[in-house]
Amino acid sequence: MIPVTANKQLMWIQGLLPEKIRKQITDLCIANNDDLKLSDHFLIYPLHVSFKRSFYTDRFETIRDDLKELLEGYDPIDCTSLFPMKVKDMIWLGFENEEELLKIHERIDDYLLERYQIPVDEFDRNYHPHVTLFRDDDGEKLEEMLNRIKDHFPMEDVRIGEVIIGARGKEGCLYQL
Numbered sequence: 001m002i003p004v005t006a007n008k009q010l011m012w013i014q015g016l017l018p019e020k021i022r023k024q025i026t027d028l029c030i031a032n033n034d035d036l037k038l039s040d041h042f043l044i045y046p047l048h049v050s051f052k053r054s055f056y057t058d059r060f061e062t063i064r065d066d067l068k069e070l071l072e073g074y075d076p077i078d079c080t081s082l083f084p085m086k087v088k089d090m091i092w093l094g095f096e097n098e099e100e101l102l103k104i105h106e107r108i109d110d111y112l113l114e115r116y117q118i119p120v121d122e123f124d125r126n127y128h129p130h131v132t133l134f135r136d137d138d139g140e141k142l143e144e145m146l147n148r149i150k151d152h153f154p155m156e157d158v159r160i161g162e163v164i165i166g167a168r169g170k171e172g173c174l175y176q177l
Contacts, residue, residue: 008056009167013067013108014048015077015101015160017131022047024155025082025093029133032148036141038091038134047093047131049101049160052108053123060167063116067165068173070111076161077101081154082131086146089137092130096154101129 016022026043033040057063080097095101105127112118136142166172 007058009058009060009169010054011057011060011063011167012054012164013051014164014166015051015104016162016164017047017049017082018159018161021082021155021158025131025133028149028152029145032145033134036145038136038138038141038145040134042132042134046164047133048164049095049129049131051101051105051163052112053121055112055118057116057118057167059116063112064165064167064173066111066115067108070107071104071163074104076159077104079129079158079160081156082158083154084133084146084150086139086142087130089135089139089142090132091134091142091146091149092132093153095129095158098129101160102127105129 017025025047029040029043077100078097079095079101082093082095085092085094105124109120109124113120134142134145164172
Protein backbone atom coordinates (compact mmCIF):
# COMPACT_ATOMS: atom_id res chain seq x y z
CA MET A 1 0.00 0.00 0.00
CA ILE A 2 1.18 3.53 -0.74
CA PRO A 3 2.39 5.26 2.46
CA VAL A 4 -0.02 7.84 3.82
CA THR A 5 1.23 11.42 3.88
CA ALA A 6 -0.53 14.68 4.61
CA ASN A 7 -1.12 15.41 0.93
CA LYS A 8 -2.57 12.01 -0.04
CA GLN A 9 -6.27 11.27 -0.20
CA LEU A 10 -8.06 7.98 0.35
CA MET A 11 -9.76 7.24 -3.00
CA TRP A 12 -12.39 4.68 -4.00
CA ILE A 13 -14.43 3.49 -6.99
CA GLN A 14 -17.84 1.90 -6.37
CA GLY A 15 -20.88 0.78 -8.33
CA LEU A 16 -24.16 1.73 -6.66
CA LEU A 17 -27.13 -0.55 -6.27
CA PRO A 18 -30.35 1.14 -7.42
CA GLU A 19 -31.78 3.49 -4.78
CA LYS A 20 -35.04 1.55 -4.35
CA ILE A 21 -33.15 -1.71 -3.71
CA ARG A 22 -30.67 0.02 -1.37
CA LYS A 23 -33.59 1.27 0.73
CA GLN A 24 -35.32 -2.15 0.78
CA ILE A 25 -32.15 -3.92 1.89
CA THR A 26 -31.19 -1.28 4.47
CA ASP A 27 -34.70 -1.28 5.98
CA LEU A 28 -34.71 -5.09 6.09
CA CYS A 29 -31.31 -5.24 7.79
CA ILE A 30 -32.09 -2.55 10.36
CA ALA A 31 -35.44 -4.14 11.24
CA ASN A 32 -33.77 -7.50 11.87
CA ASN A 33 -30.80 -6.20 13.84
CA ASP A 34 -32.49 -4.69 16.92
CA ASP A 35 -31.70 -7.57 19.25
CA LEU A 36 -28.58 -8.94 17.51
CA LYS A 37 -26.65 -5.65 17.56
CA LEU A 38 -24.35 -6.69 14.71
CA SER A 39 -21.90 -4.09 13.48
CA ASP A 40 -23.94 -2.37 10.79
CA HIS A 41 -21.83 0.66 9.91
CA PHE A 42 -21.87 -0.52 6.28
CA LEU A 43 -25.56 0.42 6.16
CA ILE A 44 -24.85 4.13 6.69
CA TYR A 45 -23.19 4.32 3.27
CA PRO A 46 -25.03 3.81 0.01
CA LEU A 47 -24.96 0.05 -0.61
CA HIS A 48 -22.38 -0.58 -3.30
CA VAL A 49 -20.01 -3.03 -4.92
CA SER A 50 -16.38 -1.93 -4.80
CA PHE A 51 -14.55 -1.81 -8.13
CA LYS A 52 -11.15 -1.23 -6.51
CA ARG A 53 -9.94 -1.46 -2.94
CA SER A 54 -9.50 2.02 -1.49
CA PHE A 55 -6.02 3.45 -2.05
CA TYR A 56 -4.09 6.62 -1.26
CA THR A 57 -3.09 9.12 -3.92
CA ASP A 58 -2.11 12.75 -4.35
CA ARG A 59 -3.53 12.74 -7.91
CA PHE A 60 -7.25 12.40 -7.21
CA GLU A 61 -8.56 14.83 -9.85
CA THR A 62 -6.38 13.36 -12.62
CA ILE A 63 -7.24 9.75 -11.73
CA ARG A 64 -10.95 10.62 -11.35
CA ASP A 65 -11.06 12.18 -14.81
CA ASP A 66 -9.12 9.29 -16.36
CA LEU A 67 -11.45 6.74 -14.76
CA LYS A 68 -14.51 8.57 -16.06
CA GLU A 69 -13.01 8.32 -19.54
CA LEU A 70 -12.09 4.66 -19.02
CA LEU A 71 -15.68 3.82 -18.03
CA GLU A 72 -17.30 5.66 -20.94
CA GLY A 73 -19.16 3.31 -23.18
CA TYR A 74 -20.12 0.82 -20.48
CA ASP A 75 -23.82 0.10 -20.35
CA PRO A 76 -25.58 -0.37 -17.02
CA ILE A 77 -24.59 -3.76 -15.65
CA ASP A 78 -27.35 -6.33 -15.31
CA CYS A 79 -26.41 -8.39 -12.24
CA THR A 80 -29.57 -10.51 -12.47
CA SER A 81 -30.08 -11.09 -8.74
CA LEU A 82 -28.60 -10.65 -5.26
CA PHE A 83 -28.41 -13.31 -2.58
CA PRO A 84 -27.06 -13.20 1.01
CA MET A 85 -24.15 -15.33 2.22
CA LYS A 86 -21.87 -15.59 5.23
CA VAL A 87 -18.19 -15.13 4.42
CA LYS A 88 -15.81 -15.39 7.38
CA ASP A 89 -16.96 -12.70 9.84
CA MET A 90 -19.30 -10.92 7.42
CA ILE A 91 -22.63 -11.14 5.67
CA TRP A 92 -22.37 -10.25 2.01
CA LEU A 93 -24.78 -9.98 -0.85
CA GLY A 94 -23.40 -11.90 -3.78
CA PHE A 95 -24.30 -11.37 -7.43
CA GLU A 96 -25.70 -14.16 -9.57
CA ASN A 97 -24.25 -12.66 -12.76
CA GLU A 98 -20.87 -11.21 -11.85
CA GLU A 99 -18.91 -11.48 -15.10
CA GLU A 100 -19.31 -7.80 -16.08
CA LEU A 101 -18.48 -6.67 -12.55
CA LEU A 102 -15.30 -8.74 -12.67
CA LYS A 103 -14.36 -7.26 -16.05
CA ILE A 104 -14.74 -3.69 -14.80
CA HIS A 105 -12.81 -4.47 -11.63
CA GLU A 106 -9.95 -6.02 -13.60
CA ARG A 107 -9.91 -3.21 -16.13
CA ILE A 108 -9.67 -0.57 -13.37
CA ASP A 109 -6.97 -2.53 -11.51
CA ASP A 110 -4.88 -3.01 -14.67
CA TYR A 111 -5.29 0.62 -15.69
CA LEU A 112 -4.28 2.02 -12.29
CA LEU A 113 -1.26 -0.27 -12.11
CA GLU A 114 -0.05 0.55 -15.63
CA ARG A 115 -0.75 4.27 -15.61
CA TYR A 116 -0.19 5.24 -11.96
CA GLN A 117 1.74 2.31 -10.46
CA ILE A 118 -1.06 1.79 -7.92
CA PRO A 119 -0.49 -1.80 -6.83
CA VAL A 120 -2.96 -4.63 -6.95
CA ASP A 121 -3.26 -5.78 -3.34
CA GLU A 122 -4.34 -9.17 -1.99
CA PHE A 123 -8.01 -8.13 -1.74
CA ASP A 124 -8.10 -7.19 -5.41
CA ARG A 125 -6.28 -10.36 -6.50
CA ASN A 126 -8.89 -12.48 -4.73
CA TYR A 127 -11.81 -10.21 -5.56
CA HIS A 128 -15.39 -11.44 -5.49
CA PRO A 129 -18.07 -8.83 -6.29
CA HIS A 130 -20.22 -8.30 -3.23
CA VAL A 131 -22.07 -5.82 -1.06
CA THR A 132 -21.08 -5.94 2.61
CA LEU A 133 -24.01 -5.73 5.05
CA PHE A 134 -22.63 -6.79 8.43
CA ARG A 135 -19.38 -7.64 10.13
CA ASP A 136 -19.11 -9.26 13.55
CA ASP A 137 -16.91 -11.72 15.43
CA ASP A 138 -19.96 -13.64 16.68
CA GLY A 139 -20.59 -16.31 14.05
CA GLU A 140 -23.83 -17.48 15.69
CA LYS A 141 -25.34 -14.00 15.49
CA LEU A 142 -24.30 -13.75 11.83
CA GLU A 143 -25.97 -17.11 11.11
CA GLU A 144 -29.12 -15.89 12.86
CA MET A 145 -29.16 -12.73 10.74
CA LEU A 146 -28.63 -14.76 7.58
CA ASN A 147 -31.62 -16.94 8.51
CA ARG A 148 -33.75 -13.86 9.16
CA ILE A 149 -33.08 -12.17 5.83
CA LYS A 150 -32.53 -15.04 3.38
CA ASP A 151 -36.24 -15.49 2.57
CA HIS A 152 -36.31 -11.93 1.17
CA PHE A 153 -33.81 -12.90 -1.53
CA PRO A 154 -32.97 -13.28 -4.28
CA MET A 155 -33.73 -9.72 -5.27
CA GLU A 156 -33.98 -9.76 -9.00
CA ASP A 157 -33.41 -7.35 -11.87
CA VAL A 158 -30.52 -5.60 -10.14
CA ARG A 159 -28.73 -3.18 -12.45
CA ILE A 160 -25.73 -1.08 -11.59
CA GLY A 161 -25.86 2.10 -13.61
CA GLU A 162 -24.04 4.58 -11.40
CA VAL A 163 -20.44 4.70 -10.27
CA ILE A 164 -19.03 6.82 -7.46
CA ILE A 165 -15.43 7.96 -7.80
CA GLY A 166 -14.66 9.57 -4.48
CA ALA A 167 -12.00 10.60 -1.99
CA ARG A 168 -12.05 11.71 1.60
CA GLY A 169 -11.82 15.48 1.74
CA LYS A 170 -12.26 15.92 -2.01
CA GLU A 171 -15.28 16.53 -4.16
CA GLY A 172 -15.88 13.28 -5.98
CA CYS A 173 -18.34 12.53 -8.69
CA LEU A 174 -21.25 10.32 -9.46
CA TYR A 175 -20.80 8.94 -12.93
CA GLN A 176 -23.64 7.42 -14.95
CA LEU A 177 -22.71 4.34 -16.97
